[in-house]
């Protein structure tokens with residue numbers, strides 16, 4: 020957990036850390052807003068009326084944008100926030116940060132396609148389930164340091180969702196889509212793709228300048244609306260065994276997750292890893308570096324030089340063994356061989 024999401028860290032310091040570590044280089048607007056909040060005791064006092072777990076910059080800013088806060092300079096935002104605080108606070112209390120990024124399918128797909136099919140997919144921490152449709156999107160894989168690229172389409176032709184990803188390392192890109200015969204998810208608070216209100220929240224969670232992600236989200240929602248997938252409401256540790264038991268016989272069951280285990284405490288991460296070792300599944304994780312028990316330690320034993328590991332990179336691991344480094348939104352994939 021970073022300082023900006025740690026409820027034990029004082030609000031001003033959380034916003035400072037968010038500005039300097041998470042937003043810098045990613046969103047000039049959020050960097051400005053977060054730095055402004057950090058130096059503004061009046062706004063900090065407003066935010067401190069929320070329970071500590073609800074003071075995260077990403078939650079407060081997304082709630083503000085849902086209610087119409089315009090992208091721009093901090094002083095204008097601060098005035099707006101004072102005026103609309105009641106509505107923003109109510110949204111913070113009833114919503115959570117659960118960004119659903121279909122772009123992450125681009126880094127999952129080569130690993131899925133390399134498994135013996137047909138596949139039964141289970142995503143834990145699925146949010147609205149947009150990563151449960153990897154075979155229904157098109158992909159443009161650009162080969163790093165060359166002009167080469169590889170397009171990959173669903174069995175029934177090109178998808179309106181085209182995910183772009185730059186690949187490096189000894190990657191072997193799939194020739195065809197994996198065959199996925201069954202899919203389901205688990206989430207503490209599933210979002211319903213059929214609900215315009217839920218989808219407006221997913222849109223608000225995307226950072227202001229990331230327009231490519233916003234249009235991709237809309238296209239992916241349209242795909243997902245045509246093919247509803249069940250997402251069980253509950254804790255992943257409590258629900259996983261029962262869901263695995265429901266998968267069809269004869270399929271390889273793949274349990275996967277991306278940007279989820281950071282939300283669990285240490286004992287619950289270990290409990291989940293132990294279940295993955297015991298259940299008859301393949302386990303594909305795509306998480307921050309120190310999140311999945313044992314993965315970072317095993318990475319140190321691979322040929323990948325540690326200095327090539329940007330702090331923000333996720334580690335893609337199959338059955339606990341690191342296989343690739345990935346950009347957190349799926350924009351790039353470095354295969355470890």
Ligand SMILES: C[S@@+](CC[C@H](N)C(=O)[O-])C[C@H]1O[C@@H](n2cnc3c(N)ncnc32)[C@H](O)[C@@H]1O
Nearest residue numbers: 117118119120144146206207208254255277282
């Ligand atoms: C950041 S979102 C990622 C969503 C999706 N995996 C993706 O990559 O687009 C994290 C999701 O994990 C869910 N989550 C967090 N802790 C959970 C738990 N203990 N059990 C089930 N879901 C959980 C949250 O509700 C949220 O929807």
